[in-house]
Amino acid sequence: MHQAQPEDSGELFQIARSALIDYLASLKLADREVAVQRLVEQLKIEGGDTEILSQSVTTTAERAALINGFQGHYLDYDDVQPNFRGHPSVTIFSALFAIAAPTDQIEDLLWAYIQGVEVAGQFGRLLNPHHAVSGWHSTATIGSIASAAAISIFKRLSVENTVAILSVAASQTAGMLFQAGTDNKPLHAGLAARNAVTAYQIVQAGLTTSEDPFNNRNGWFKVIGDLEVNATNWRQTWLKPAQIQTPGLWFKQHQFCSAAISGYDAAVDLWQKGIQWKDCQKIVIHYPQNGDRVLNQPRPQTGQQGKFSIEYIVWQVLNHGDVDDQKFAALPIESQFYTDIEIFSRTNDLPQGSVTSRPARLEVFVNGASIVSEVDDPLGSPANPLPQEKIIDKLQRAIGAQSAQVEKIVRSTNQTVSQLVEAIK
């Protein structure tokens, strides 16, 4: 992994800079959440050696990574990578900031991040869809190894120590999707970042670990996915093209699960065509097989569970023209919803899309007639990217006038971690 930056790395850095801005925005917007504040209160250490991003207290490096990851993913507002089937920026940046020195260059952090995403995407491409479909949460599992890989680049570890940090990280890869809709789901991003920091500490202590953690006999891929891998394939495809570029990243404009975005776009389309909830007699939501697997909350009790409910999202849009991100907080949902949702049904009859597309078809019945909207590449997906100004907009909503300064630091080529950390305080 320790190769020089490719000549055409300009675009990769451009995407990475947007991802960092989006990460900081998602993190800052969750600053004052009750659950975040409780965790900070629980894990802060007076005079600890590591600053927690965007919080005014200190702790240990592994606790800082845990809090950064939890907070950055708390709103489910952060980016997604299709091969990974997980959230790369929150896990990788959360680990990197926890072990970065104030004088480290942002540029080096971004290069480490790009390669962390490469590991996430390459591992995900090998293991998915089986890994995610069988119930593992890639953000937590693969995310631990990807974050450790990023640390190894950032800290310029030797080849031997790079193998060691990946091996120790592989011994900590856990987390399952049954936690969706609870605080434990964002916690998975924090645990992945923590695991990578722990792996770094273990390597610093010089402990020995298996030098062949990805062997095809009893190695990590074999045990977790019954999969044999070929390292030659890796060398040939590494950053050619980069996973951060192709299939690329999804950026979100709302605080719900990315699996729901196509259905959301279809609902907005219908609203714009004049369809309103009061006129709907029946609504059928069509997905490919497993296309709605993570949307496991047909009857959410709280807004937080509603992040994983396509019914709750479509219901909001057809009532008000859009979702209100406030309505995805950990608060009870208004009771009218439970009466209304009787008209919803789901079916899994669409063909599978490509790795980047997420097909969803919304079929509403008004006055006995069926009206259909289908979306394959929703706004924010790699084929239909969220405009830059929408990402900047997120940062502005998070930190107001200070956002121009933060953006400038992220987009410069000679700024340090401490300059960025100061600017987002």
Place this chain on the structure above:
Amino acid sequence: MHQAQPEDSGELFQIARSALIDYLASLKLADREVAVQRLVEQLKIEGGDTEILSQSVTTTAERAALINGFQGHYLDYDDVQPNFRGHPSVTIFSALFAIAAPTDQIEDLLWAYIQGVEVAGQFGRLLNPHHAVSGWHSTATIGSIASAAAISIFKRLSVENTVAILSVAASQTAGMLFQAGTDNKPLHAGLAARNAVTAYQIVQAGLTTSEDPFNNRNGWFKVIGDLEVNATNWRQTWLKPAQIQTPGLWFKQHQFCSAAISGYDAAVDLWQKGIQWKDCQKIVIHYPQNGDRVLNQPRPQTGQQGKFSIEYIVWQVLNHGDVDDQKFAALPIESQFYTDIEIFSRTNDLPQGSVTSRPARLEVFVNGASIVSEVDDPLGSPANPLPQEKIIDKLQRAIGAQSAQVEKIVRSTNQTVSQLVEAIK
């Protein structure tokens, strides 16, 4: 789990007290190991809020659990439970001591430990042998949940918070057997203890987590073992008989993997019958299918790897009448071994034993004749228990004259954690 102690709990406590003595002995004997000292140096915190067992420095609770677990399992000298297929005492006691208050009663810690072993054994009975055979390290996976269960009993958590701590622990259950023979294997015991402490911290912070982590649709057993479980079975078998009693615990008299003990006993038997290495032309080691799976080091490079090498162990015994525990340190093995071992072969032709037996047959060829020794229930296994004095002996070797005082505290009914921690310093 929060039931009153059964009337016949006397024997359970007696076993638990022996397990605690054995744990403290295993821990103390690894006190000055280079790897242990490096980890302590890496993770100590000046003025930290938690004492590390048997070390003179402090740190955070989760780091203390990590170090206790690593150190306690470092020599692979600690006990084993057959259904669990892992090391119960090191994971559970390491977590409990990290979160115990100085004034807490040893008696309460033992009761929590007994129920932690119950979880380990019950979960292991359901998942094994498949779980271990497919490459997972039960000490690390199931051990995280078992340690969290023990914390929930010890801290008298509500039913709601007991479910929560098990759920958060389930999100951290990782670790695979490819790490056998490296420092990462004892690290697994530490990671399991750390995961339980993290789960406790998360529950203290009041974060939400899935209330149904063991459901049969996408729950923990389903994802990690493709297994459906029936909670009614649990209620009927809970502590009837206790897992700590039946199938019980293995205690070790030497510092190598428990899978090798039968082969070791067979070698000692042959030595006592007058067989010596210089007379052996060929040695065939017979096991049931998978009986030697963890003994994955036919050509170990270091004594530490030799803990998982039946060849290295038999070679020592037939040369010197016994193994020398010093020869299992992380140092190169004498070169003569590599010339000698050409006469070894293994075969998997024995029938499977019961859950507590570990059949191994040693067949040596001397002057063209085959001489055989077979052991099913080696010394230290539940059917052939290690005498109490051998466990006390371990503690004496670890802490000398102070051992009588430690034994007295462990065997008393009204002593506190701080009295014990002081006594083993």
